[in-house]
Amino acid sequence: MRKVMGIIFQRWDHKLQIFTMNRGISTIPFGGRYRLIDFPLSSLVNANIHSIGVLGGTKYGSLIDHLGTGQEWSLHRKTQDLAILPAIQNYSIEPGTFFDLRELYPSKLFIENQTTINMILFQPSNVIHNLELKQIMDVHFNKGNDVTIVTGNGYLEESIGSADENRRKWHGKEVLAVLVQRNIITQVLDRMNQGGAFDLLNMIRRNQEHLRVNVVQHKGYYREISQIKGYYQANMDMLEASVRKELFGGERKIYTKSKDNHPTQYINGSQVSNAWIASGCQVAGTVTNSIVSRETMIGVGSEIHNSILMQRARIGQGVHLEHVILDKAVTIRDNTVLKGSKEEPVVISKGSVI
Amino acid sequence: MKKKCIAMLLAGGQGSRLGVLTKSVAKPAVIFGGKYRLIDFSLSNCYHSNIDTVGVLTQYQPLELNSYISTGSAWSLDNVKGGVTILPPYQNRYGASWYRGTADAIYQNIPYIQSYDPEHVLIISGDHIYKMDYSEMLNVHMEKNADLTIGGLIVDMKEASRFGIMNTNQENRIIEFEEKPEKPKNNLASMGIYIFKWSTLKRLLKEDGELESSQHDFGKNVIPAALQEGLEVFAYPFRGYWRDVGTIESYYDTQMELLQQNPPLNLFDKEFRIFSNHESLHPHYMSSEAAATDSLISDGCLICGQVHHSILSNGVIVEEGAVVEDSIILTNAKIGKNARIKHAIIDESVTIADGEIIGSDERVIQLVGREDQDA
Numbered sequence: 040m041r042k043v044m045g046i047i048f049q050r051w052d053h054k055l056q057i058f059t060m061n062r063g064i065s066t067i068p069f070g071g072r073y074r075l076i077d078f079p080l081s082s083l084v085n086a087n088i089h090s091i092g093v094l095g096g097t098k099y100g101s102l103i104d105h106l107g108t109g110q111e112w113s114l115h116r117k118t119q120d121l122a123i124l125p126a127i128q129n130y131s132i133e134p135g136t137f138f139d140l141r142e143l144y145p146s147k148l149f150i151e152n153q154t155t156i157n158m159i160l161f162q163p164s165n166v167i168h169n170l171e172l173k174q175i176m177d178v179h180f181n182k183g184n185d186v187t188i189v190t191g192n193g194y195l196e197e198s199i200g201s202a203d204e205n206r207r208k209w210h211g212k213e214v215l216a217v218l219v220q221r222n223i224i225t226q227v228l229d230r231m232n233q234g235g236a237f238d239l240l241n242m243i244r245r246n247q248e249h250l251r252v253n254v255v256q257h258k259g260y261y262r263e264i265s266q267i268k269g270y271y272q273a274n275m276d277m278l279e280a281s282v283r284k285e286l287f288g289g290e291r292k293i294y295t296k297s298k299d300n301h302p303t304q305y306i307n308g309s310q311v312s313n314a315w316i317a318s319g320c321q322v323a324g325t326v327t328n329s330i331v332s333r334e335t336m337i338g339v340g341s342e343i344h345n346s347i348l349m350q351r352a353r354i355g356q357g358v359h360l361e362h363v364i365l366d367k368a369v370t371i372r373d374n375t376v377l378k379g380s381k382e383e384p385v386v387i388s389k390g391s392v393i
Numbered sequence: 394m395k396k397k398c399i400a401m402l403l404a405g406g407q408g409s410r411l412g413v414l415t416k417s418v419a420k421p422a423v424i425f426g427g428k429y430r431l432i433d434f435s436l437s438n439c440y441h442s443n444i445d446t447v448g449v450l451t452q453y454q455p456l457e458l459n460s461y462i463s464t465g466s467a468w469s470l471d472n473v474k475g476g477v478t479i480l481p482p483y484q485n486r487y488g489a490s491w492y493r494g495t496a497d498a499i500y501q502n503i504p505y506i507q508s509y510d511p512e513h514v515l516i517i518s519g520d521h522i523y524k525m526d527y528s529e530m531l532n533v534h535m536e537k538n539a540d541l542t543i544g545g546l547i548v549d550m551k552e553a554s555r556f557g558i559m560n561t562n563q564e565n566r567i568i569e570f571e572e573k574p575e576k577p578k579n580n581l582a583s584m585g586i587y588i589f590k591w592s593t594l595k596r597l598l599k600e601d602g603e604l605e606s607s608q609h610d611f612g613k614n615v616i617p618a619a620l621q622e623g624l625e626v627f628a629y630p631f632r633g634y635w636r637d638v639g640t641i642e643s644y645y646d647t648q649m650e651l652l653q654q655n656p657p658l659n660l661f662d663k664e665f666r667i668f669s670n671h672e673s674l675h676p677h678y679m680s681s682e683a684a685a686t687d688s689l690i691s692d693g694c695l696i697c698g699q700v701h702h703s704i705l706s707n708g709v710i711v712e713e714g715a716v717v718e719d720s721i722i723l724t725n726a727k728i729g730k731n732a733r734i735k736h737a738i739i740d741e742s743v744t745i746a747d748g749e750i751i752g753s754d755e756r757v758i759q760l761v762g763r764e765d766q767d768a
Contacts, residue, residue, distance in 0.1 A: 071676035072692075110466065111673065278678075287675040294673045301660040302427035302691040302704070303677070304652075311685055317676035318428075318692050319661070331676075 041180040044156045044221070045083040045091040047076060047164050048138050049126075053265040057386050058366060063096040065164030066105050067270070068349045068367060070277050071317035071332045074105055075264060077295045078169070079162040079216075084112045085291040086172035090156060092149055093164075094142055095123045105296055112294045122149055135206035137214060137240040138163070140227055147228050150221070159224050161217045161239060166191075167273050168261035169286045169293065170215060175255050179218050185250040186223075186243050189216040191261045207240060214240065215257055223250075260285050271364060271384050274330045274347045277315045300333055308339060324354070338373070345381070363387065396511040398531055398588070399475065400444045401502070402435055403495055404519035405452030410640045413762025414740060419451065421519030422458040423644075424723045424741065426651055426660065427691040427706050429669050430461060431638065432519040436468040436477075437667045442527035444515065446475030448505050450498045452482060452491060467670030480505060494609030500598040506591065514594055516587040516611070522647060522658065523584075523635040524665050530629045531588055540593040540624040541616070543567065544586030546635050556582030557612055559628045567626045570616060581628055584635060587611065593624065634658050645738065645758050648704050648721055652687050674707055682713055698728065712747075720752070737761065 049063050058067045065076040076093070083091055091114065095102050102123060108114075109121040124146040132139050138161055143150070150159070158179065160172070170189070179187040190212035208214060217239060227242065243252060260282050262273040276282045286293060300319025305311070310325040319334040324341035331337070332349045338356035346363040354360070355373035362379035365371070366389040375393055379385035387393060408420025415423060421432035432449075439447050447470060451458055464470075465477030480502050482491050492498035499506075499516065506514060513534065515527055525544075534542035545559050553574070559581045560569040571577070589597075597615050601607050607614045619626055634657050638644040650656055660667060674693035679685065683696040690696065693708035698715030706724040711717055714731035721738045728734060729747035737752040737759040745751060745761070752759040 277676075283675070283678065292673060293675070297673060299666055299668045302689040302706075305685040305688045305690065305700075306654060307687050309686055311679040312683060313681045314679045315676050316679060316690075321661070326679075 041157060041176060042155050043086075043088045043090075043158045043160055043176055043218075044150065044153060045079075045088045045160045045162065046094070046124075046143070047079050047083075047091065047162050048094045048142065049096045050163050050165050050265060051132050052134050052136070053165065055264070055266060055270065057267070057388055058270075059098070060388065061098060062101040063098050063164075064264075065093070065096070066101040067165075067264070068332060069167065069264075069270075070274060071315050071330050072298075073293065073295045074101075075167070076102070076105070076164045077293055078167050079164055080112055081291070081293045082162070082168070082170040082172055083160070084114065084294060086176065088160065088172070089114060089116070090120045090153055092122050092124045092146060094126050094146075096126050099123060107296065111296050120153070122146075124149060133238070136238045137207040137217075139237045140224070140239055140242070141231065141237050143224070144228060144231055150225065150228070157221050159219050159221050161219070162215070163263075165264045166213075166215055166261055167264065167276075167286070168215065168257065169259065169289065169291055170257060170261075171291070172216070175216075176218065178255070179253065182253065183251065184253045185220050186252045187218040188214060188243070188252065188254045189218070190254060190256050191215050191263075192256050192258065206238075209240065209254065212256075213261070213263060215261060217243070219243075267364070267384065267386060268382065271347065271362075271381070275328070275345075277330060278313055278328065298333055306339075324356075324358075332367075346384075366391075369393065396446055396475065396509040398444060398513040398515055399446040399448070399506065399509050399511045400439050400515040400517060400527075401499055401506070402432070402439075402447055402449045402517050402519050403498060404432060404449050404458060405455075405492055405498060406518070406520060407453045408520060408639060411644060412641060412760055414641075414644075414738070414760070415454070416762060417454055418457045419454045420639075422454075422461055423520075423638075424706055425522065425638065425644075426648055427689045427704050428671060429667060431522070432458070432462070433468075433667050433669045434522050434524070435517050435519050436462075436465075436470065437665075438517075438523070438525050438527060440468050440470070440668065441524075441665055442531075444527060445470065445472050446509055446511075447477045448480045448502060449477060449519070450480050450492065450502065452498070455479075455481060461670055463670060468668050475509065478505065494607075494614075495611045496598060496601055496607075496615045497609035499594070500602045500609070503595060503598065507595075511591050514589050514591050516589070518585050520639065521584070521635060521637055523633065524658075524662075524667070525586075525631060525633065525635075527586075527588075530586070530631075533629055534588045534627070537627050538625065539588075539627045540590050541619055541626045542588045542629050543616070543626070544584040545581035545628040545630050546584050547630055547632055548580050548582045550577065550580045553577035553580045553582065559583060561628050565628045565630065567620065567628050570620060572612070581630060583612065584631065585612075587616075588629075593619075641738070641758055641760060645721065649702075649719070651689060651704065652702055671707060680713075683711075706741075719756075 066074045114121040303320040306323040312327045314326045316331045317333040323339045324337045326343045330347045335352045337354045341358040344361045349367045351368045353370040357374040359376045362384045364386045370392045404421040408415040470477040636647045677694035680697040684699040687702040689704045691707045697713045698711040701718045703720045708725040710727040712730045715728045718735045723741045725742045726739045727744045732749045735752040740762045
């Protein structure tokens with residue numbers, strides 16, 4: 040029987056520092072009510088993978104808060120295991136690394152204790168998709184492969200502008216997930232003290248002739264988020280019918296922490312067009328081409344265009360926002376005007392009062 | 394395990410005056426305010442009152458209600474020391490019977506209550522809209538060492554003849570109970586919320602259970618018996634928002650109140666949140682052609698038409714050119730292209746065909762149920 044463990048890891052070489060001052064990249068809010076990690080996590084749950092380790096990084100407070108008991112993902116059963124794994128980082132990670140296996144070393148026991156597991160699936164926490172994994176795992180298992188690499192294709196991935204970035208691709212294609220036989224990983228962990236290649240992809244590359252490596256292409260939507268422009272664009276993708284249908288319209292749901300919010304209230308004078316609006320908001324102004332997260336208040340006479348408002352924004356009256364990203368709990372005072380551009384949106388950090 | 398107070402929630406009512414809305418679901422499971430169901434209010438009140446043990450008495454069309462309550466985790470009632478227990482009628486060695494009345498429903502579940510051996514039992518129903526901290530009422534009940542305390546809503550004297558009125562003395566002791574009096578002497582209406590001393594309730598229920606002539610109803614039989622006996626019966630005056638949504642008109646009007654700028658029922662209040670249990674849905678999408686004014690729109694909706702002064706539940710679709718006004722659209726209903734809906738309630742999962750016209754400018758509420766469509 041195939042039994043899979045999912046490992047969701049963090050990317051270190053991103054340019055989203057303005058969002059990650061107090062949180063890891065995996066818990067950056069996205070799409071009105073989600074966090075980035077909801078997408079890889081839901082793909083695991085939808086494939087009946089219930090043994091999941093999430094590498095928390097150093098700022099894991101928001102991750103613990105978000106995942107809670109795992110109830111929203113049905114991961115709070117007695118026989119299922121959702122663990123936030125410690126990341127003790129006393130080494131530098133080379134640019135262009137896909138996943139440094141040294142990060143897993145402190146969690147060796149978590150992997151060793153689950154003896155019935157025979158495969159481990161690695162996914163970065165910062166890619167938006169609705170990945171079908173069941174079939175990929177079946178093929179991997181039935182063919183007796185050692186490694187299956189799931190790559191993306193179709194949508195333009197954003198470039199972080201580093202010469203090393205090709206190293207974390209597989210023949211030039213973005214890697215969305217890597218499925219590896221468990222014994223390969225435990226062997227690497229056992230020999231870790233002896234040095235060698237620590238990047239998962241690099242290790243596979245070096246040992247290609249000894250391993251049965253299969254490559255599967257994910258044909259659907261995906262977008263990696265590692266800089267502001269890509270974050271902005273991925274959010275705006277929610278306004279595309281085809282993306283919405285693929286991410287939210289099928290059998291495989293995207294799960295997230297529920298907030299028990301009231302339905303969103305539109306008050307007289309509201310004008311809303313081409314907008315993605317979460318629950319618990321009060322909208323009195325104008326909103327076009329924008330993403331509005333939970334519990335946001337938009338005052339009378341305010342205009343929000345081409346912008347992303349994360350949770351609990353307080354927008355006063357007569358405000359004008361264009362190409363703006365507000366992190367959580369930002370207050371914008373009456374009659375404030377903020378304008379960015381599609382290429383360079385204005386970003387306001389969490390809790391600011393402008 | 395001894396408890397100070399547990400709650401028994403009467404959720405077996407049919408609510409026949411809600412017409413097709415309760416044809417296939419029990420009244421407490423009827424959707425309200427976009428994303429809630431009526432029972433959310435009582436269960437959330439229990440949570441905010443620190444009551445962690447609730448027996449839910451079901452009888453009529455319990456399927457949807459039972460699966461909605463589930464483990465009770467949505468209201469944090471999935472704890473190990475009690476939690477929520479669904480109590481349908483059951484068979485014992487003497488035979489089986491349906492719950493013959495509100496008092497009989499509790500009577501048949503004496504073993505459930507006894508297993509917690511509580512000092513007091515709170516009896517509530519699952520079909521009223523209100524926010525209330527029952528622990529304050531319990532404190533007063535205990536201070537007075539009462540056998541029974543009845544929650545009383547302060548109503549307009551003019552409207553008092555519509556209710557069961559409690560005539561009280563200065564210390565709120567109930568002297569007399571009058572069902573819909575022509576000439577009301579007081580304006581304290583029974584809310585159907587009772588706190589009994591468990592020892593007293595057990596005795597009263599056993600006595601009532603043996604009476605052939607009794608209708609086994611709290612209002613008609615048990616409370617009059619308690620008064621006649623001269624027990625310590627007090628009223629607990631409640632000044633706050635409380636609505637009975639037992640008729641289509643009150644169901645409609647109460648929800649339309651939510652659309653006011655400062656509605657009398659504040660559902661945005663974080664301190665006293667009303668919890669509900671529903672699947673994880675994405676934010677709603679408003680297309681380039683969409684418009685929404687004075688409305689409540691829930692998660693999962695897809696709006697391409699116009700929505701004015703209306704309430705849309707989870708997953709409602711309004712297609713291009715459709716206009717929804719002064720209406721309540723329940724979960725997963727679909728309003729076809731260029732359809733016009735005015736002064737209407739559209740039931741769960743109903744599809745309104747393209748171009749169809751439901752309701753009119755006249756303020757008569759049209760109800761389109763699931764069954765109407767099957768025919």
